[in-house]
Amino acid sequence: xxxxxxxxxxxxxxxxxxxxxxxxxxxxxxxxxxxxxxxxxxxxxxxxxxxxxxxxxxxxxxxxxxxxxxxxxxxxxxxxxxxxxxxxxxxxxxxxxxxxxxxxxxxxxxxxxxxxxxxxxxxxxxxxxxxxxxxxxxxxxxxxxxxxxxxxxxxxxxxxxxxxxxxxxxxxxxxxxxxxxxxxxxxxxxxxxxxxxxxxxxxxxxxxxxxxxxxxxxxxxxxxxxxxxxxxxxxxxxxxxxxxxxxxxxxxxxxxxxxxxxxxxxxxxxxxxxxxxxxxxxxxxxxxxxxxxxxxxxxxxxxxxxxxxxxxxxxxxxxxxxxxxxxxxxxxxxxxxxxxxxxxxxxxxxxxxxxxxxxxxxxxxxxxxxxxxxxxxxxxxxxxxxxxxxxxxxxxx
Numbered sequence: 100x101x102x103x104x105x106x107x108x109x110x111x112x113x114x115x116x117x118x119x120x121x122x123x124x125x126x127x128x129x130x131x132x133x134x135x136x137x138x139x140x141x142x143x144x145x146x147x148x149x150x151x152x153x154x155x156x157x158x159x160x161x162x163x164x165x166x167x168x169x170x171x172x173x174x175x176x177x178x179x180x181x182x183x184x185x186x187x188x189x190x191x192x193x194x195x196x197x198x199x200x201x202x203x204x205x206x207x208x209x210x211x212x213x214x215x216x217x218x219x220x221x222x223x224x225x226x227x228x229x230x231x232x233x234x235x236x237x238x239x240x241x242x243x244x245x246x247x248x249x250x251x252x253x254x255x256x257x258x259x260x261x262x263x264x265x266x267x268x269x270x271x272x273x274x275x276x277x278x279x280x281x282x283x284x285x286x287x288x289x290x291x292x293x294x295x296x297x298x299x300x301x302x303x304x305x306x307x308x309x310x311x312x313x314x315x316x317x318x319x320x321x322x323x324x325x326x327x328x329x330x331x332x333x334x335x336x337x338x339x340x341x342x343x344x345x346x347x348x349x350x351x352x353x354x355x356x357x358x359x360x361x362x363x364x365x366x367x368x369x370x371x372x373x374x375x376x377x378x379x380x381x382x383x384x385x386x387x388x389x390x391x392x393x394x395x396x397x398x399x400x401x402x403x404x405x406x407x408x409x410x411x412x413x414x415x416x417x418x419x420x421x422x423x424x425x426x427x428x429x430x431x432x433x434x435x436x437x438x439x440x441x442x443x444x445x446x447x448x449x450x451x452x453x454x455x456x457x458x459x460x461x462x463x464x465x466x467x468x469x470x471x472x473x474x475x476x477x478x479x480x481x482x483x484x485x486x487x488x489x490x491x492x493x494x495x496x
Contacts, residue, residue: 147463158459159184165454167446169362180455187451188472194365194447195434195476198372202433203426205373206380211410213385224381232378237439239375244367244443253354264348264355270366274359276346280334284342287330295323364445368437376433383425387418420491427484431477438473448472 113119147153159181166176171189174182212224231239248267251257256266262273302315335341348358391414399409440447449469456465 143463152460152462154463155461156464158455158461158464161459163455163458165458167451168444169365169446180459183451184448184455184468187446187448190446190451191434191437191448191472192476194369194372194437194440194445198369198376198433198437199430201369201373202376202380202429205377207384209377209381210384210388213381214388228378228381231374236371236375236436237442240367240371240439240443243370244363247363247367253350256350262347264350267363268354269360269362271348271355271358271360273345273347275343278340278342278344280338280340281342283338284327284330284334287334288327291323291326291330294326295319298322362445364440364443367443368440368445368447372433372436376429376436379429379432380426383422383429384418387422388414390421391417416491420488423484423488423491427481427488430480430484434476434480435473 144153160179162176163178163180163183164176165183167174167183167186169190170186171193172186174186209224209227212220213228215221215224247269250265250267253266253268256264256271258264264271296319299315299319302318306315331342346357346359348355348360388410395413395417396409399413404412437447438449441450441453444450452465452469456462459465
């Protein structure tokens with residue numbers, strides 16, 4: 100009796116193979132998108148050509164010829180468009196960095212206050228959250244600008260200890276100014292920073308080897324500050340002059356001389372961004388703390404820790420692992436929301452870019468530069484926050 104031949108393997112036609120069809124569908128979709136983008140690009144270029152506005156980046160080297168009301172770096176109208184655009188970037192970075200720091204501090208306070216056992220504190224924080232987050236940010240910026248411009252005149256400002264003055268041109272405050280001996284003191288600053296970093300790294304390695312938790316950053320900062328403080332007095336003793344002196348503003352006939360003046364536009368933008376963003380950061384902090392199992396608090400109390408120590412040493416470090424991803428989104432939102440500065444007259448990146456393409460007619464190149472700048476800032480912020488998030492995550496054994 101003849102043996103039966105083994106079953107033949109069934110071959111699936113390619114037009115019925117789901118894997119092949121999936122690849123074909125993706126290729127077709129990619130080709131359609133490329134064709135659509137090429138069509139839009141062709142239409143845009145043909146329209147710009149008819150209007151004699153072909154995209155060209157040569158304007159960057161041309162003289163800007165316009166003034167910028169507030170610049171974080173030296174600027175005058177004889178500078179190029181490229182330098183003016185750089186001023187806008189620095190202005191945006193300044194308000195974003197200061198805003199992120201202040202909004203984080205205020206947000207942590209609000210988040211903790213929302214969980215407070217004190218009835219008055221808890222309800223004040225809740226009222227603040229419910230009001231601020233339901234009012235559009237642009238409207239809040241207009242409100243703070245109007246409030247700041249209705250301060251008393253420069254001749255009759257609100258004074259605080261003769262160090263801070265509020266007036267309708269902004270906020271003037273005493274400000275430290277470097278002297279000729281600052282260069283000698285800077286050596287001590289760098290030495291303190293280096294010692295602080297070495298101490299921090301050494302302590303972290305020691306904690307890892309001992310397989311135990313510990314706090315190294317506060318002591319590292321204290322060491323760096325101590326070295327800088329010693330150097331401050333040593334430099335004064337050697338040179339006979341303090342490395343820094345406090346430049347106290349003095350009221351003249353029409354304005355202040357000395358100190359540092361924050362314009363009403365910058366103050367309104369910073370205040371609006373901080374107050375608005377802090378609400379959402381506070382809710383992130385509150386939810387992060389509530390996500391920690393109450394057994395952690397009970398264990399801390401059993402060890403004799405006070406409520407403040409429990410929050411600072413046990414609850415908050417664990418909640419931070421939950422809070423970092425949504426905090427990153429809020430930091431990016433604050434940076435992008437700073438583009439609303441154009442509505443209240445602060446010369447940020449978008450406002451300066453608008454002025455440049457209005458003068459040069461190069462709308463597309465300038466918009467591309469603005470988008471690339473915001474994208475770069477956002478990606479760098481995300482990179483830093485993702486690195487920190489990975490740094491504090493628990494490592495599975």
